[in-house]
Amino acid sequence: MPLKIKPKKRLLTRIFLTSLSIIALVGFGLAWMVNTLHVQNSYNEETAQLIAEIPQVAAELREHDLIPDTSAWLEENNKQERYVMASCDANFKQVWTSSLAVDRGLFDICERFDEIRGGVPPYYLNTADKRSYFAYLLSVDIASIHYNLLVLKDAEKIERETSKFAKRTYIRLALVLTLALLLLISAAYWGMQPLARMRTELQAIIKGKDKALSGGYPVELEGVTQALNQLLRQSSAQQQRYQNAMNDLAHSLKTRLAAVHAITDDPTLERQAICEKIMDQVSQMDLLVKYQLKRAMLGRKGLKQIKTPVNPIVEQLSQMLFKVYQDKQVQFTAMLADNLTFPGDEGDLMELCGNLMENAFRLCISQVRISAKLDKDGFELIVEDDGPGVEDSLKQKIIERGVRADTQSPGQGIGLAVCSEIVSSYGGTLSIEDSPLEGARFRIQIPLN
Incomplete structure (x- = not known):
């Protein structure tokens, strides 16, 4: 017959497991929230940067004769950069595709974006060229003409930065959990000292060295010690x-x-x-x-x-x-x-x-x-x-x-x-x-x- 060893139930173990579970749950929840906020913040920063680069976007539109050459500021911001972007109508049907997007065969950007635009930014797209992009929607008016532009950014670089940030976050979380564990162990043993003292005094009472528990216990244990002393007196x-x-x-x-x-x-x-x-x-x-x-x-x-x-x-x-x-x-x-x-x-x-x-x-x-x-x-x-x-x-x-x-x-x-x-x-x-x-x-x- 195999020998079954039943572990003793320990109050400290229960306290450790419960407290660590709560700390870990809260910690990982906060880490997830921080990472999510970081991604959204990066997305918003990128969107703001694209808005700041609207003159370059407009230069590419003018190159394809999509806007009239009536704006004086285009003369000063005529640096042409090639963007993976498309112009969408009100129903998000693709009406224009940039040359770089054409080179990559991306003719359904607006339709793919329409499927995910009901969600929460950032918008993540898998396109026909087997690449992953983050999509940025720019609703702008240039030369009194409204443009619904979708600009795509390669997700690999952004994901690397996000992954690096997440890694740093979880390393910090591990350090916090380690410190919390040490503090928890100290607090637990410190909190258990009155119970250890009570056990010592009860053993002394059993041996006949004392007749009652001494005073000076924490408020939470006063009721217990008073009841025990009353029981001992009875x-x-x-x-x-x-x-x-x-x-x-x-x-x-x-x-x-x-x-x-x-x-x-x-x-x-x-x-x-x-x-x-x-x-x-x-x-x-x-x-x-x-x-x-x-x-x-x-x-x-x-x-x-x-x-x-x-x-x-x-x-x-x-x-x-x-x-x-x-x-x-x-x-x-x-x-x-x-x-x-x-x-x-x-x-x-x-x-x-x-x-x-x-x-x-x-x-x-x-x-x-x-x-x-x-x-x-x-x-x-x-x-x-x-x-x-x-x-x-x-x-x-x-x-x-x-x-x-x-x-x-x-x-x-x-x-x-x-x-x-x-x-x-x-x-x-x-x-x-x-x-x-x-x-x-x-x-x-x-x-x-």
Whole structure:
């Protein structure tokens, strides 16, 4: 099977071919026009010269007694030159032929000229003597007599001059095209420099050296670079969402897995009870996975039209945390109305309560308290403990990803950052205060409008 090599499509090649085709077309068109104008100008100059030589023409006419010898100027212009010419009537019938034309057997000059006189000068004739002539029509009045004269000039000499002029024209055209090609190549590579620069910057972005295209591009490329930078930002944000979602999922599953271990290690539970509690944790893990995947795909946006009961979520989480931290014998207090609802998604509420309660159970000495209310001002959730609290210098920093107040216990510093993101999506605030229990108080406030 023969190997087929398909050439790469190059933008520069297209520009070169298109531009050179246009330049060549215009150049050859101008050259053709110049040559045509030169021929017509030469024809007009020759016609003017013949008009200036009318006395010599008249001398030949007088020699054949075709005009009366009444003009004094004929005495001063009586130099006789032999011309290939003929006199034609109004219908271009040949009525007289010069002696030189007779010698050459040209008796149908007027009839041949009549066939081509409707065209554009110069008039080119092939005659019976196998020669080529340029025909010049002179309509003159000599001694009050109108003469319709046709004078023929040998075309060979004129054609040589015309050919020489045309050759010089095309040589000049070739020089112009060569210069145009050099300028075109320079302009093309100069014009392509921004694209080469864009390719270099994109390669740097792919390698992770840069995050966006720089500025300073030509106006024609500004829209492209802005769109690419926006696409890069969206891609980076999407990637960051996926990374955050996976980190958040791992953080959320960690507590559930700890609860599963605590359940399996609890000697007071029967096998049936262990299976039920483990399945309950597995169901919660499944909900968390779906929630985090949805969040990674669509991003974070609070939906206040959804209402989620608070008590069932808090009850599930507290039972799980009691298993995880059963050695601490935590005194947990929930100050919640029976019909209290959270103005948002169930997954968001589980993340908020789960992270704040898990921190409180982990850092407390013996007491954890949660309270919430919903009124005209909005929804408020408070989780507090009697642990070491949070230093004032860290209260704003610990809501950032990776920042932890307690560096002694294991953790990734993700929980509070997740809470802050969720609260911000609802237009609310997360504040860290000192609790009357002498630990930390985390207050979440979400407006209803």
